[in-house]
Amino acid sequence: MFAARAIDFTDPAAGYRELETQLRALLHGERDAIANLANAAALIGHTLPDLNWAGFYRLVGNELVLGPFQGKPACVRIPVGQGVCGTAVAQRQTVRVPDVQAFPGHIACDALSRSEIVVPLVNAGKLWGVLDLDSPQPNRFTAADQAGLERLAAALVAATDWAA
Numbered sequence: 001m002f003a004a005r006a007i008d009f010t011d012p013a014a015g016y017r018e019l020e021t022q023l024r025a026l027l028h029g030e031r032d033a034i035a036n037l038a039n040a041a042a043l044i045g046h047t048l049p050d051l052n053w054a055g056f057y058r059l060v061g062n063e064l065v066l067g068p069f070q071g072k073p074a075c076v077r078i079p080v081g082q083g084v085c086g087t088a089v090a091q092r093q094t095v096r097v098p099d100v101q102a103f104p105g106h107i108a109c110d111a112l113s114r115s116e117i118v119v120p121l122v123n124a125g126k127l128w129g130v131l132d133l134d135s136p137q138p139n140r141f142t143a144a145d146q147a148g149l150e151r152l153a154a155a156l157v158a159a160t161d162w163a164a
Helices: 012-027 033-047 083-091 143-158
Strands: 053-060 063-071 077-079 095-097 115-123 126-135
Touching: 012 033, 012 143, 033 053, 033 063, 033 126, 033 143, 063 083, 063 126, 077 083, 083 095, 083 115, 083 126, 115 143, 126 143
Parallel strands: none
Antiparallel strands: 053 063, 053 126, 063 077, 095 115, 115 126
């Protein structure tokens, strides 16, 4: 059975390396997308400090559909190009927002969220969805967070059968 260990993020790079090690161990031997997304959301949501939402949206046609998450109930469908998640899909790159209130077209699922980061999940050139993290703290997500989360997303994508 997998047992998460507490991680010290005083050194963000070291913290994310340890989180990636734990994520790879958690996903080892499992290829199902929903199972992997659910476990990844739980691990990230319970490990990273200062989050109020951690989860995934799957790309279905021209919209993002809510997937496994940790946090308050969320928006179920987001059109590509709208909000932070839809913008990340349209641009096919990570979007880091220090103050969601200043982001044009921000979709507020939780009024307590103040900052957000969204990382696209891309496998073999195809975008399957996004990892979405919210924080009640403005400016919560740094370049170190972005680099660490992009590595986590890559590990998740590699460990998962997306077309199944």
